[in-house]
Amino acid sequence: MSKKSSLKVVTDKNDKGNKKTNRPFSVEELKTFYKEMLTIRRFEEKAAQMYSAGLMGGFCHLYIGQEAVVTGIKAASKPENDYSITSYRCHAHAISCGVDPKQVMAELTGRSGGISKGKGGSMHMFDPEKGFFGGHGIVAAQIPLGTGLAFAAKYRGEDRVCVAYAGDGAMNGGQVYEAFNMAKLWDLPVLYIVENNRYGMGTSTARASGMNEFYKRGESFGIQGERVDGMDFFAVYYAAKRAMDHIRAGKGPFLLEMETYRYRGHSMSDPAKYRTKEEVEEMRGKHDPITNLAVILQEEYDISQDELKDWDKAIKETVKDAAEFAETSPEPDVSELWTDIVPADKGSK
Numbered sequence: 001m002s003k004k005s006s007l008k009v010v011t012d013k014n015d016k017g018n019k020k021t022n023r024p025f026s027v028e029e030l031k032t033f034y035k036e037m038l039t040i041r042r043f044e045e046k047a048a049q050m051y052s053a054g055l056m057g058g059f060c061h062l063y064i065g066q067e068a069v070v071t072g073i074k075a076a077s078k079p080e081n082d083y084s085i086t087s088y089r090c091h092a093h094a095i096s097c098g099v100d101p102k103q104v105m106a107e108l109t110g111r112s113g114g115i116s117k118g119k120g121g122s123m124h125m126f127d128p129e130k131g132f133f134g135g136h137g138i139v140a141a142q143i144p145l146g147t148g149l150a151f152a153a154k155y156r157g158e159d160r161v162c163v164a165y166a167g168d169g170a171m172n173g174g175q176v177y178e179a180f181n182m183a184k185l186w187d188l189p190v191l192y193i194v195e196n197n198r199y200g201m202g203t204s205t206a207r208a209s210g211m212n213e214f215y216k217r218g219e220s221f222g223i224q225g226e227r228v229d230g231m232d233f234f235a236v237y238y239a240a241k242r243a244m245d246h247i248r249a250g251k252g253p254f255l256l257e258m259e260t261y262r263y264r265g266h267s268m269s270d271p272a273k274y275r276t277k278e279e280v281e282e283m284r285g286k287h288d289p290i291t292n293l294a295v296i297l298q299e300e301y302d303i304s305q306d307e308l309k310d311w312d313k314a315i316k317e318t319v320k321d322a323a324e325f326a327e328t329s330p331e332p333d334v335s336e337l338w339t340d341i342v343p344a345d346k347g348s349k
Contacts, residue, residue: 023234024237025075027297027301027303029075030293030296030297030301031297031303031311033071033072033075033233033293034290034293034294034297034311035311035315036067036071036074036095036096037067037068037071037233037289037290037293038067038290038311038312038315039095039101039315039318039319040063040067040070040071040091040092040095040096041064041067041290042312042315042316042319043091043092043095043101043104043105043319043322044062044063044064044091044092045064046105046319046320046322046323047060047062047091047105047108048060048062048264048268050105050108050109050323050326051108051268052268055109055326055327056108056109056110056121056122057110057121058121058122058123059088059121059122059123059267059268059269060108060122060267060268061088061089061090061122061123061266061267061268062089062091062262062264062267062268063089063091063092063262064262064263064264065197065231065260065261065262065263065264065283065284065288065289066089066092066195066197066230066260066261066262067092067289067290068230068231068232068233068236068260068289068293069193069195069230069236069258069260070092070093070096070165071096071233071236072233072234072235072236072237072240073163073191073193073236073237073240074096074097075233075237075240076236076237076240076241076243076244077161077163077240077244078159078160078161079097079098079131080131081131081158081159081160081161082131082160082161082162082163083131083132083133083146083149083150083153083160083161083162083163084096084097084131084132084133084162084163084165085132085133085134085136085142085145085146085149085162085163085164085165086134086135086136086142086164086165086166087135087136087137087139087140087142087165087166087167087170088122088123088124088135088136088137089167089195090122090123090124090125090134090135090136091104091108091122091125093125093132093135093165094115094125094127094130094132094135097127097130097131097132098130099115099125099127099130099132100322101318101319101322102321102322102325102326103115104125104322105319105322105323105325105326106118106322106325106326106329107120107121107122107125108121108122108326109326109327109329110331110332111326111329111330111331111332112329112330112331112332112333112336113325113326113329113330114326114329115127117332117336117339117340118331118332118336119332119336119340120135122135123135123136123137124136124137133145133146133149139167139169139170139173140166140170140171140173140175140176141175142164142165142166143164143166143170143173143175143176143179143192144175144176144178144179145164146162146163146164146179146190146192147162147164147179147182147183147188147190149162149164149190150162150164150183150188150189150190150253151182151186151188153189154186154187154188154189159248160189161189161190161191161244161247161248162189162190162191163190163191163193164190164191164192164193165193165195166192166193166194166195167194167195167196167197167200168194168195168196168197168198168199168200168205168208168209168212168214169200169201169203169208171194171209171214171217172208172209176217177217177221180192180217180218180221180223180253181221183221183223183252183253184218184221184222184223184252184253187250187251187252187253188252188253189247189248189253190247190253191240191243191244191247191253191254191255191256192218192223192253192254192255192256193255193256193258194214194215194217194255194256194257194258195230195258195260196212196214196230196257196258196259196260197260197261197262198259198261199262199266199274199275201266201270202265202266202270202272202274203274204274213227213257214227214255214257215227215255215256215257217255218253218255222252223252223253223254223255224246224254224255225254225255225256225257226239226242226243226255226256226257227256227257227259228256228257228258228259229259230258230259230260231259231260231261231283231287231288231289231292232287232289232292233289233292233293236258239256240256243256261283261287263280263283263284294308
């Protein structure tokens with residue numbers, strides 16, 4: 001990695017070294033967050049296996065390595081109220097919003113039991129009942145849409161924040177800055193998250209962006225921003241909590257750049273030859289969000305290695321069940337082609 005993209009940990013200013021006594025969660029809550037991250041990891045690993053076996057069509061973008069971002073932000077939000085919208089790397093976001101892994105896996109295989117009835121595939125998950133407004137395949141398209149969701153919440157007087165996720169590659173799209181301007185102009189309740197995994201497809205951010213301090217991209221519009229270690233669950237939580245408090249106080253949008261890392265290629269068709277094996281191994285060995293939280297649970301909360309293994313075994317069974325459900329669900333009926341389509345105005349020519 002270049003010097004520009006080296007990790008810089010940003011934690012709560014009152015968090016004196018993340019000692020156990022300063023953590024805002026009970027051990028049961030931490031167990032839940034750990035299991036959520038591990039579920040996302042095991043789900044994505046299984047999805048990779050199924051894709052390689054020819055059970056999925058189209059593209060498939062995995063979230064392996066980035067689990068602390070969506071989990072930490074969800075921990076700082078109000079899941080029953082807040083909205084989420086993201087890009088095509090969306091399986092983890094759907095699961096984090098409470099969508100059944102069976103529905104997510106069935107969608108990946110194009111089956112009728114999928115979250116979008118098998119018509120959306122990997123990139124177009126959608127469940128508004130869970131506050132999840134998609135997966136979007138068009139790069140950066142979700143940012144103006146998320147801004148619109150925030151506008152609707154403010155217009156209706158609702159206590160909602162829309163969390164709009166985008167990758168580093170999306171941050172050079174023009175519509176992003178039109179949305180920033182509107183969001184600040186009207187002080188909309190939107191939290192913009194840049195999941196900077198260091199590579200837009202196969203190109204390093206250092207080669208693609210003239211200024212790759214993405215947390216500063218909102219400054220010209222008056223939007224505050226922070227850079228955060230996106231591989232650290234607690235750093236993500238504390239930063240998201242500060243941002244949420246800012247937004248809920250009526251001070252307008254906030255931008256967080258999460259410095260994270262994907263272990264796999266951009267998609268399943270990407271061999272990721274643009275980076276070294278040593279770089280990936282260093283991130284896995286020193287910064288893995290799941291491994292590091294496991295260490296905290298063991299050293300500070302007396303969770304045994306056997307307990308961790310039992311959780312992993314149970315999660316693998318859940319993912320296995322999801323895969324079996326996906327493989328046995330029927331394909332959508334041909335009539336499904338005509339559902340969820342907005343008809344043209346009868347009076348139009």
